[in-house]
Amino acid sequence: MLEQVSTRLGAALVVALGVCTLVFLLIHLVPGDPVEAMLGESAQPADRAALRASLGLDRPLAEQYRRYLSGLLRLDLGRSFQDQRPVSEILGERLPATLKLATAALLLALLLAVPLGVFAARRRGSPVDAGAMAFSLIGVSMPNFWLGPLLILVFSLWLGWTPVSGSDDPASLVLPAVTLGTALAAILARMVRASVLEVLGEDYIRTARAKGLSEPAVLWRHALRNAWLPVLTLIGMQLGGLLGGAVITETVFAWPGVGSLLVEAIQARDFPVVQGCVLLISLVYVLVNTLTDLAYAGVDPRVALR
Amino acid sequence: MQRRLVRLLPFAVIGLWALTALLGPLLATAPDRIDLPRILATPSPGLPLGADDLGRPVLDRLLVGSRTSFVVGIGVVALSALVGSLIGAAAGFAGGWADLMIVRLIDVFLAFPGILLAIALAGILGPGLGNVIVALSVVGWVGYARLARAQVLSLKTRDHVGAARALGVQPPRLLLRHLLPLALAPLIVEATFGIAAAVIAEAGLSFLGLGVQPPTASWGSMIRDGVAYMLVAPHLVLAPGLAVMLVVLAVNLLGDRLRDRLDVRGAPG
Numbered sequence: 001m002l003e004q005v006s007t008r009l010g011a012a013l014v015v016a017l018g019v020c021t022l023v024f025l026l027i028h029l030v031p032g033d034p035v036e037a038m039l040g041e042s043a044q045p046a047d048r049a050a051l052r053a054s055l056g057l058d059r060p061l062a063e064q065y066r067r068y069l070s071g072l073l074r075l076d077l078g079r080s081f082q083d084q085r086p087v088s089e090i091l092g093e094r095l096p097a098t099l100k101l102a103t104a105a106l107l108l109a110l111l112l113a114v115p116l117g118v119f120a121a122r123r124r125g126s127p128v129d130a131g132a133m134a135f136s137l138i139g140v141s142m143p144n145f146w147l148g149p150l151l152i153l154v155f156s157l158w159l160g161w162t163p164v165s166g167s168d169d170p171a172s173l174v175l176p177a178v179t180l181g182t183a184l185a186a187i188l189a190r191m192v193r194a195s196v197l198e199v200l201g202e203d204y205i206r207t208a209r210a211k212g213l214s215e216p217a218v219l220w221r222h223a224l225r226n227a228w229l230p231v232l233t234l235i236g237m238q239l240g241g242l243l244g245g246a247v248i249t250e251t252v253f254a255w256p257g258v259g260s261l262l263v264e265a266i267q268a269r270d271f272p273v274v275q276g277c278v279l280l281i282s283l284v285y286v287l288v289n290t291l292t293d294l295a296y297a298g299v300d301p302r303v304a305l306r
Numbered sequence: 307m308q309r310r311l312v313r314l315l316p317f318a319v320i321g322l323w324a325l326t327a328l329l330g331p332l333l334a335t336a337p338d339r340i341d342l343p344r345i346l347a348t349p350s351p352g353l354p355l356g357a358d359d360l361g362r363p364v365l366d367r368l369l370v371g372s373r374t375s376f377v378v379g380i381g382v383v384a385l386s387a388l389v390g391s392l393i394g395a396a397a398g399f400a401g402g403w404a405d406l407m408i409v410r411l412i413d414v415f416l417a418f419p420g421i422l423l424a425i426a427l428a429g430i431l432g433p434g435l436g437n438v439i440v441a442l443s444v445v446g447w448v449g450y451a452r453l454a455r456a457q458v459l460s461l462k463t464r465d466h467v468g469a470a471r472a473l474g475v476q477p478p479r480l481l482l483r484h485l486l487p488l489a490l491a492p493l494i495v496e497a498t499f500g501i502a503a504a505v506i507a508e509a510g511l512s513f514l515g516l517g518v519q520p521p522t523a524s525w526g527s528m529i530r531d532g533v534a535y536m537l538v539a540p541h542l543v544l545a546p547g548l549a550v551m552l553v554v555l556a557v558n559l560l561g562d563r564l565r566d567r568l569d570v571r572g573a574p575g
Contacts, residue, residue, distance in 0.1 A: 011413075018414030030430050141555040143506050145513040145526065146547035149533050157537050244419035248510055252533075262422075263514055266429030278426045282418045289417075 005294060012290040016283060023279045024068050027271050028061075038081055038269045054079070055272070077279070078272040080265075087276040091258060095280065097167060098257030101250065102242055104173055105181035106235075112185040117192025118219065124197065132189055139186025144245050148179040148252035165254040172253075180249040184238055191234050195227040202226075229296070236292030243281050316563075319556035327376030330369035337366040338521045346539040356541045359531060364545050367523035371546060374517075374524045375553065378438055378508040383500045386443040390450030391486070391493055397451070398458035399481050408451070415448040424507055428516040435518050442507050446500060453496055457489035491568040498561035502554045509550050525550045 030037050035052050052058045055078070056067055071077065077087035120132035155175060156164045163172040199205065200223055208218045247259035254260065258277050265273035326333070341361035349356040355364035397408035415423075427441035461467065462485060470484050511517040512526030520527065525546040532542025 014410065015413050015417045018410065019417050022414060022418075026426060026430055029427070031432060137555065137558065138551075141502070141551050141558055143509060143547070143550050143554070145510055146529055146543070146550060149529065149536060149543050150547070153536050153540060153543070240419035241421070242419075244421035244425075247422060247425055248513065251514060262425065262429075266425070266514075266516065271430070274426055274429060278418070278422060281422055285419055286417050 004297065008290060008293055012286055016286050019282045019286065020069065020072060020279065021065075023275050023282070024065055026275055026278065027055075027057075030271070034271060038271065051081070077276040080273050081270045082268055082273075087272050090261065090273065091276050091280050094256060094258045094261045097255060098243075098246055098250070098259060098281075101173070101176055101180060101255060101257060102239075102246055104177035105184065105242060105246075106239075108177050108181040109185035109188055112181075113188035114192055114224075116185075117189045118196055118224065120189070120193045121196035121200065122219065129193075132193065136186040136190045139182045139189075142182060144179050144183065145248050145252060147182060148175070148249060151175045151179060152252075167255055176249050176253045176255050179252065180242065180245050183245065184242055187238055188231065188234065191231050192227065195230050196223055199223045199227045232292065232296055236289050236296075239288050239292075240285050243285055246281075316556040316559040319552050320560065323372055323376060323553050323556075326369050326372040328373075330373045333366075333369055335366060336363060337370045337523055338362060346535055346542075348539065349541055355545050356539065358528070358542055359535055359539075364528075364541065367528060368525070368545055368549055370523040371525040371528060372549065372553075374435065374512075374522065375505045375508055375550070377435065378442070379501045379504045379557075381439045382442040382446055382504040382508075383497050385439065386446030387450045387493065387497045387500065389443070390447035391454040391489075393447065394451030394454030394456075395458045395481055395486055395489065398455035399462060399477065399485065405455075408455070412448050412452055412455075415445070416452075418445070420445045420503075421507055421510060425511065425514065425516065428511050433516055433519050435522075438508055438511055438517050441511070442504055446504070449496055449500070450493060453492050454486075454489055457492065458485050461485050461488050495561060495565045495568060498557060498564055502557040502561065505550065505554055505557070509546075 027034055035048050035055070035057065036043070039048060039051060049058075056064050059067070075088050077091070079086055080090060116132045116135070120129040123129055152164055152175065155161045161171075162175050163169050166172055196219075205218060205223060208222045209215075213222075246257060247262055249255065250257045250259035251263050258281055262274060262277035262281075265271075265277060339362060341357065344353070344357040344361035346359060347353055347357040347361070353363055353365075355368065357363055358367065393408060394412075397405045424441045424445045427444055428438055431437040431441060458481070467480065467484055470480055475484070508517060509524065509526030509529070512524035513530045515527070515530065517526055518524045528546035529543055529550075532539070532546070536543055
C-alpha cells in the first residue's frame with residue numbers, strides 16, 4: 001500500500017514538473033517579441049531593456065528555465081507587469097473565491113445528479129427517466145457563457161431575486177454555482193444512472209431483495225455503495241472541466257477569482273500573471289486528481305494503484 | 307412518426323449548419339452594415355431576428371457566425387485527430403522509450419484543464435481564426451493520441467499483423483494499412499464529440515474576446531456584445547446562444563448514436 005502511494009505521488013510529481021515546463025514555455029510562444037507585446041510599439045528602448053532584464057528574457061533559455069524552477073520552489077512566480085506586485089500574492093488573494101465557487105458547483109451538481117440518476121435508473125423507460133436523460137443531454141450542450149447571461153436575465157433582471165454580479169452577498173454565489181455546475185450535473189446524472197443500472201443487475205441485489213430488505217435499503221445501502229466507484233473516477237476527471245469552466249463563469253459574473261484574473265491579465269498582456277494563473281489552476285487539478293486516485297483505492301481495496 | 311422525427315432531428319440541424327456555413331456569406335447580404343436608425347430593433351417581418359447595438363441585422367450575422375463555428379469545428383477536429391492518431395498509433399506501435407516519452411507528454415497535457423490551456427494559448431497567440439484552430443488543436447490532439455495508442459497496443463499482437471510482418475510489410479505501411487483501419491471506430495466517435503467540444507470552445511474564446519477579429523461575426527462574440535443590452539434586447543443573446551446549443555446538441559446526439567452503432571464503450575473524455 002505504502003509503495004503504491006509513493007509510486008502514485010512520484011508520477012504526480014513528474015506530471016507537475018511537466019506542467020511547470022509547459023507553462024514556462026508559454027511566454028516564448030508569444031509571436032514576435034513578448035516585451036514589445038507588453039509595452040507596445042512606441043516604448044522607449046531603455047524601458048524595453050529594463051523589462052527584458054526584469055523578466056530574465058535577456059538570458060539563455062536554459063538559465064531562464066533554471067531560474068524559473070528555483071523561483072517556483074520559493075513560491076516566487078515573478079512580478080505583475082502592471083502593478084509590480086508579486087504574482088503569488090495576487091493569486092493568493094484570488095484563489096479562495098475560485099475554490100468557493102468550484103466547491104459550490106460540485107456540491108450542487110452532486111445534489112442534483114445523484115437523486116436524478118438513481119430515480120432514472122429505478123424507473124427505467126418511464127417519463128422520469130426520459131426527462132432526466134433530456135436534462136442530461138441539454139445540460140451537456142448548454143454553453144455556460146450562455147446559461148450565465150440567461151440566468152442573470154431571468155433571476156436578477158426580471159425577478160430581482162439575486163444580485164447581477166459580485167461576491168459580497170451570499171445570494172450572489174447561487175447563479176455562478178448553477179452556471180458552473182449544470183454541465184457537471186448533466187454528465188454525472190448520466191453516469192449515476194448507467195452505474196446504478198449495472199449494479200441493479202447483480203446477484204447480490206437479488207439476494208438483498210430475496211432476504212426481504214425494503215427497496216430503499218436495497219437501493220441506497222447496497223446498490224449505491226458499489227455504483228459510486230465509477231462516478232468517483234468521473235468526478236476526478238471532470239474537475240478539469242469545472243476549473244476551466246470557472247474562467248468563463250467568473251468572467252460572466254465578475255466573480256473575483258483566478259479565472260477572471262486570467263482573462264484580465266490576458267487583456268493587459270501581463271504574461272507573468274497569465275503564467276501564474278494557468279500554473280496554479282493546473283497544479284490544483286493535478287493535486288485533486290492524485291487525491292481522488294488515492295481515495296479510490298481507499299474506498300475499494302481491490303483497486304491497485306498504477 | 308414522432309420517433310422518426312427525433313431520429314432525423316440531428317441530421318437536419320447539422321445539415322442546416324453545414325449549408326449556412328458554406329452558403330452563409332452569399333445569403334447574408336449585410337452582416338457588417340451599420341444602420342443607426344435600426345439600433346436594437348426588435349424582430350419584425352423585414353428584420354426576422356432584429357438588429358444589434360450597431361443596427362446590424364442579427365440574422366445575417368448569425369449566418370456568418372455559422373461559418374466561423376463550422377470552420378473551427380471541422381478544422382480543429384481534422385488537425386487534432388490526424389496529428390493525435392498518428393502520434394499515438396506510432397507510440398503504441400514502436401513501444402519502448404519513444405512510447406514512454408509520448409505517454410508522459412500525454413499525461414502532462416491531460417493535466418491541464420483543456421479550455422484553460424486553450425484560453426491561455428489563444429490569449430498569447432492573439433486573436434484570429436487560425437490561432438483559435440491552433441490553440442484548440444494543441445489541446446485536442448491528446449485525446450486521439452491516447453485512444454489510438456491503446457487501440458494499436460491491443461491490435462498489434464493479432465495474427466494478421468504478424469502475418470503481414472512475416473510477409474515483409476514495412477512498419478509505416480503496417481501501421482497505416484493493417485492497424486489504423488481497425489482502430490478507427492473509437493476515433494470516429496471521439497471526433498464527433500470533438501466537433502461539439504470545438505464549437506463550444508470557439509464560441510467561448512470569442513465570448514472572452516479571444517476568437518475571431520471583429521467585425522467578423524462569431525456566435526460567442528455576438529453573445530458577449532448582446533449581454534450589455536439584455537434587458538432591452540434579449541434577442542441579441544437568445545439567437546446566437548440557441549444556435550450554439552442546437553448545433554452542439556445535434557452533434558452530441560449524433561455522437562451517442564454512432565457510439566451505439568459502432569459499439570464503442572466508455573464515456574468521451
